[in-house]
Amino acid sequence: MTKEEQIKIINDAIIQTKTSLKPLGYNLLFWGILIISMSLFHYFFPELVQFSNYSALVYWVAIPVIGMVYTINYNIKTGHKTGYETQLGRVVKIIWATFGLSWLLHVAISVIKGINAPTLEILFSLAIALVMTGLIIKFKNITIGGLLLAFVVYNHVSPGLNFLLMNVYGIAFGMLIPGISLYTFKETK
Amino acid sequence: MDKLLLNPIRLKIISSLLGVSSCDFNHLQKVTESSKGNLSVQLKKLEESNYISISKSFKNNYPNTSCSITKLGSKRFEEFFKSLMSLRK
Numbered sequence: 361m362t363k364e365e366q367i368k369i370i371n372d373a374i375i376q377t378k379t380s381l382k383p384l385g386y387n388l389l390f391w392g393i394l395i396i397s398m399s400l401f402h403y404f405f406p407e408l409v410q411f412s413n414y415s416a417l418v419y420w421v422a423i424p425v426i427g428m429v430y431t432i433n434y435n436i437k438t439g440h441k442t443g444y445e446t447q448l449g450r451v452v453k454i455i456w457a458t459f460g461l462s463w464l465l466h467v468a469i470s471v472i473k474g475i476n477a478p479t480l481e482i483l484f485s486l487a488i489a490l491v492m493t494g495l496i497i498k499f500k501n502i503t504i505g506g507l508l509l510a511f512v513v514y515n516h517v518s519p520g521l522n523f524l525l526m527n528v529y530g531i532a533f534g535m536l537i538p539g540i541s542l543y544t545f546k547e548t549k
Numbered sequence: 550m551d552k553l554l555l556n557p558i559r560l561k562i563i564s565s566l567l568g569v570s571s572c573d574f575n576h577l578q579k580v581t582e583s584s585k586g587n588l589s590v591q592l593k594k595l596e597e598s599n600y601i602s603i604s605k606s607f608k609n610n611y612p613n614t615s616c617s618i619t620k621l622g623s624k625r626f627e628e629f630f631k632s633l634m635s636l637r638k
Contacts, residue, residue: 361557363636369557370630373564376580377572440608443576444569 379446381497381542383438387431387456388502388539392531394427399527420477421467428460452493459489479523483513483530490534499545502538509534553598554629558583558591563626566601566618574614592616600625 361369402409402419410416435453439445445453462485466478490506493499512530554560561581566572578588592614595601600622604615618626 361555363633365557366560366633369560370564373561373580374567377565377567377569377576443579444565444572446569448568450570 377444377446379448379497380442381499381545383435384452384493384497385539385541385543385545387435388535389543390431390539391427392534392536392539394423395531396528396536398423399524399531403522403524403528416477417471424463448497451496455489455492455496459485477523479527480513483509483527483534486530487513487534490538494538499538499542501541505534505538550632551625551629553594553600554625556591558587559595562588562591562595562616563600563618563622566616567623567626569617571604571615571617574616577616595622 398420402416409419463482466481466485470476470478487506487510490509491503492506494501494503494506509530512526512533554563558581562577565577565580574585574588574592577592578585581588581591583591592601592603596603598621599619601616601618604617606613606615
């Protein structure tokens with residue numbers, strides 16, 4: 361075997377075990393569509409979502425938990441199909457698992473302390489997770505999306521923007537648009 | 550040069566495991582384009598030399614072999630690659 365052949369073997373093997381960004385794009389797209397649809401439904405039909413004291417809480421907890429179960433299942437199946445887990449993919453997985461945990465904690469703390477929906481805190485954690493992911497996978501659209509989401513959250517301090525509309529704007533900039541661009545992104549060798 | 554890595558199948562295995570935290574047998578078979586028996590032999594040799602670690606489990610009731618590179622394996626590959634590049638010059 362010549363040196364060139366050995367280098368080609370190494371190169372080809374590394375290329376065949378690179379990180380696929382499509383599943384992450386699908387996850388962002390799924391959550392973007394889900395949260396925007398939920399926010400718009402809540403905004404236009406408040407009487408349906410808030411028919412009792414706890415119905416809005418159940419609405420905002422039960423559906424995302426079902427979404428979590430679905431995406432975890434999707435990611436496990438995708439992982440099995442791929443047959444390997446890259447270090448990069450592992451780091452991104454840990455970031456999103458931490459965000460999921462922080463989401464659950466925010467909801468639990470707000471219920472225990474009897475405070476209003478922790479929308480700002482959750483969106484801010486989401487913005488951090490997006491910026492970190494974008495920087496790690498070197499995909500500018502996600503980093504910019506995270507920064508825009510943080511900007512939307514920051515701006516909410518002064519104007520009286522409805523939380524649900526803020527969710528729609530923030531998630532559209534932070535997840536939906538970057539998700540579409542990542543999902544349709546053509547990975548090159 | 551490391552004689553263990555001069556074998557193309559073993560070199561493919563180690564190169565595949567470089568950037569991953571774990572990789573299953575089927576994917577390695579695809580990358581190395583070798584038979585199950587041959588791949589098993591080469592994996593065993595790498596494991597005996599402590600270049601890789603192998604763990605066996607069950608996935609959906611099917612046995613699953615998962616491999617990952619060890620620190621020694623990464624170090625040996627790095628040395629191998631450096632010597633390869635220096636010989637190329």
